[in-house]
Every structure is written in C-alpha cells, then in structure tokens.
Amino acid sequence: MIKINMFSQADKVGGQGVGSAYDELIGAMKKYGQKDFDMTINSLKKSDITHYHTINPRYYLLSFFKNKRGVGVGSVHFVPETLNGSLRIPKPFKKIFDWYLISFYKRMDGLVVVNPEFVNEVVKLGISKEKVTYIPNFVSSKEFYEMNDDEKKRFRQKLGIKPDKFVVLGVGQIQKRKGFDDFVKLAKQNPDIQFIWAGGFSFGKITDGYDSYKKIYDNPPANMLFTGIIKRKELASYYNIANLFLLPSYSELFPMSILEALNCNTPIMLRNLDLYVDILGDSYLAEKDVTEMDQNLKYYSKHEDELKEFNKKSRKWANLYSEESIYNRWKEYYISLLNK
Structure with a gap:
C-alpha cells in the first residue's frame, strides 16, 4: 500500500476553486482508494508521496526533507500571469511572489495541470515538460445533479x-x-x-x-x-x-x-x-x-x-469527467511516479 500525504490549506479561504478541487480529490481517494493508498492529511509522518495542493512557505521548507517526504507532487492552480486581474499586489512584492511560486514548482518531482493548454505555460517557467502531467478536475455527481x-x-x-x-x-x-x-x-x-x-x-x-x-x-x-x-x-x-x-x-x-x-x-x-x-x-x-x-x-x-x-x-x-474515471487517472499517475 502506498503511503501518500496531502498538504493543503485551501479550505481556509472560502469560495475559491482551489479548495473545491482539493475536496473532490480527497473525497474520491477516500471512496475508491482505500485498498491502494494509506492517505494522511497535513501529517509529518513519513510518506512515499507528498502532494502539495497549496504553496504555503511551510510546505516549501518541508519539500527539502526528501527522505521523509518521498516523491513531491504539486498541483498547478495558477502561474504569475493568471494573478493579473485577481489580486492587488504591489510590484516589489509581486516580483518576490513570482520568484517564490516558480521556485516552489521547480522543487517538485511532478506537476499536475487541469488543462492541457496550460502545459506549455508551465514549461515557459523553465520547467521540463516531462515533469508536467494533465489531469482534469471533476465533481461528485452525488452533490451536483439535476433536481426534479x-x-x-x-x-x-x-x-x-x-x-x-x-x-x-x-x-x-x-x-x-x-x-x-x-x-x-x-x-x-x-x-x-x-x-x-x-x-x-x-x-x-x-x-x-x-x-x-x-x-x-x-x-x-x-x-x-x-x-x-x-x-x-x-x-x-x-x-x-x-x-x-x-x-x-x-x-x-x-x-x-x-x-x-x-x-x-x-x-x-x-x-x-x-x-x-x-x-x-x-x-x-x-x-x-x-x-x-x-x-x-x-x-x-x-x-x-x-x-x-x-x-x-x-x-x-x-x-x-466522472469521479471514478478521474480517480483512476490519479491512481495511475501516483504509481507511475514511484516506478520512475
């Protein structure tokens, strides 16, 4: 059984898609992955894979402890350009944040984007295309369905x-x-x-x-x-x-x-x-x-x-984009990272 740890603080900010995407994946892992994965959340226990869903500075520091964190996976929810028109950040701080964001992504062994068009955007940041994988978002049909x-x-x-x-x-x-x-x-x-x-x-x-x-x-x-x-x-x-x-x-x-x-x-x-x-x-x-x-x-x-x-x-x-089919793509992805 693969030990996988999820790091995220996405739920601390309501009304944003990052948190929703994270919640859906956690739900699918619990529903379909109990035989394949021993999943922990925001844990410091040793793991085979650590999946970083948000870019908190604490997670950046933890990524240096490879022996304990295992293979590092990062979810790419944005690049510097996509913040334009979203947040009002003074230019000096924006430059620092952009450097930090790119540095965080480069720390990862693998990056996942939710749109195939975005693979090239990540490559433009100086990251090898071999590191970037496309896996789409999904939502649970149990929560989102047509009512009578x-x-x-x-x-x-x-x-x-x-x-x-x-x-x-x-x-x-x-x-x-x-x-x-x-x-x-x-x-x-x-x-x-x-x-x-x-x-x-x-x-x-x-x-x-x-x-x-x-x-x-x-x-x-x-x-x-x-x-x-x-x-x-x-x-x-x-x-x-x-x-x-x-x-x-x-x-x-x-x-x-x-x-x-x-x-x-x-x-x-x-x-x-x-x-x-x-x-x-x-x-x-x-x-x-x-x-x-x-x-x-x-x-x-x-x-x-x-x-x-x-x-x-x-x-x-x-x-x-059914829950089970996208979960299977995640399962294959996690296993392939370990095999590499």
Whole structure:
C-alpha cells in the first residue's frame, strides 16, 4: 500500500476553486482508494508521496526533507500571469511572489495541470515538460445533479423568483479576471432577466478592483442578486434554477463551476477562449465579447426551448469527467511516479 500525504490549506479561504478541487480529490481517494493508498492529511509522518495542493512557505521548507517526504507532487492552480486581474499586489512584492511560486514548482518531482493548454505555460517557467502531467478536475455527481421540477420550483419560491423568469447564474470570486464587469453590464442591459452571482470576496480588500466592486455588491441593479460566499452543497440549487450559466472570464484553467453546471445539466455560456475547446468540445455557447453575449441572452431568453440541445450536451460531457474515471487517472499517475 502506498503511503501518500496531502498538504493543503485551501479550505481556509472560502469560495475559491482551489479548495473545491482539493475536496473532490480527497473525497474520491477516500471512496475508491482505500485498498491502494494509506492517505494522511497535513501529517509529518513519513510518506512515499507528498502532494502539495497549496504553496504555503511551510510546505516549501518541508519539500527539502526528501527522505521523509518521498516523491513531491504539486498541483498547478495558477502561474504569475493568471494573478493579473485577481489580486492587488504591489510590484516589489509581486516580483518576490513570482520568484517564490516558480521556485516552489521547480522543487517538485511532478506537476499536475487541469488543462492541457496550460502545459506549455508551465514549461515557459523553465520547467521540463516531462515533469508536467494533465489531469482534469471533476465533481461528485452525488452533490451536483439535476433536481426534479418540484425541488426547482420550491427553491425559486424561497428566493422570490417567479417560475417563468429567465435566470442567468454566475459563480466564482468577484474579480475583474472573471469578467465581473461584463456580468454587471449585461444585467443592466437586460432588466427583464434575473441575474444571480454566487460568490464574494474570498481575499477581501486585496482583490483587484475591490473598492468599485464592493459598491456594486452593496447596491446591485434591481434584477441582480448576490449570494455572498456560500457552502458548495448549497450551490447545486442555484445551478438547478438557472436557465443559463454564464462565466465571462478572460482567463481560466478549468473552473470547477463549469463542471458543476455540467453535472446539474445547466446550459453554459462562456467567453470564446481557446483553452475551453479541448476540455469542453461543443457543450457550450462560445461568445466573442459582451456584445455577442447580450445578443444571445436576449434571443435565448425568448427562445428557451432552443437551449435543450445544450442540456443533452451537458450530460455527455459531464460523463467524461466522472469521479471514478478521474480517480483512476490519479491512481495511475501516483504509481507511475514511484516506478520512475
């Protein structure tokens, strides 16, 4: 049996995808890996493999004790460029942080990215391509699934939303990188549509654009609802009452929110980014910019039946990222590292 230790502090910051991805993997390891792995979490016991899910300085120091930590694996959730439009970090500190991040990744024996397009981004940091492996995110179908009509109706009633109201849902941290400005603009341009943003300021005042976004958060358009940071198990209800999930991000890897929407059989609209093509195929509406988003929101809110084809595609693509199949990829990966 392989001894594997997971190091993570992701759960200390709510409402972020890093924590969600970590929780899903831990859940799958407990469910399917009990015969293959002796898993510990944030333990200092000797292990064959140590998987670092976050880049805490303490973990960086622990990575030097190879005899006790074994093979080092790092999850790549971001590179220096992806922090632009997310956090407000003064330039001198940003340079130090960028150096630290790259140094942390170089300490690892293997790195895992959640999008195949991102392999080359990691290589650009001076890391050998042989060290980088692609394993996608996944979500549990037990927590994220399509509810029945009565359940959807009750939740709409709870929120005070009429049964025939067209609902557009956005999920994630309130950040410029997430295309939040466009989401608000679309809400203002479509007063007859109900917009909901599930998420908040996970990193508080250091969020890029915090001051202006907090004003919107405190005084939203009449047709826009903010849930704030909520527990993941509550999110499924929001996906289920949404007629459309909209994520107008400018930069992403493989958002957990997209997988959650797929599992709940919710049609998806995204900004037309190259990184989505390989991982999502034809399962979503790809829009060039906010103008196209606005045009199609107006159209589909009046022709909702035409979104049903995307319901079918959501089911197909959700099956590709099932919990058990992705766990098996992790199992093969961990074993291959030891064999090397």
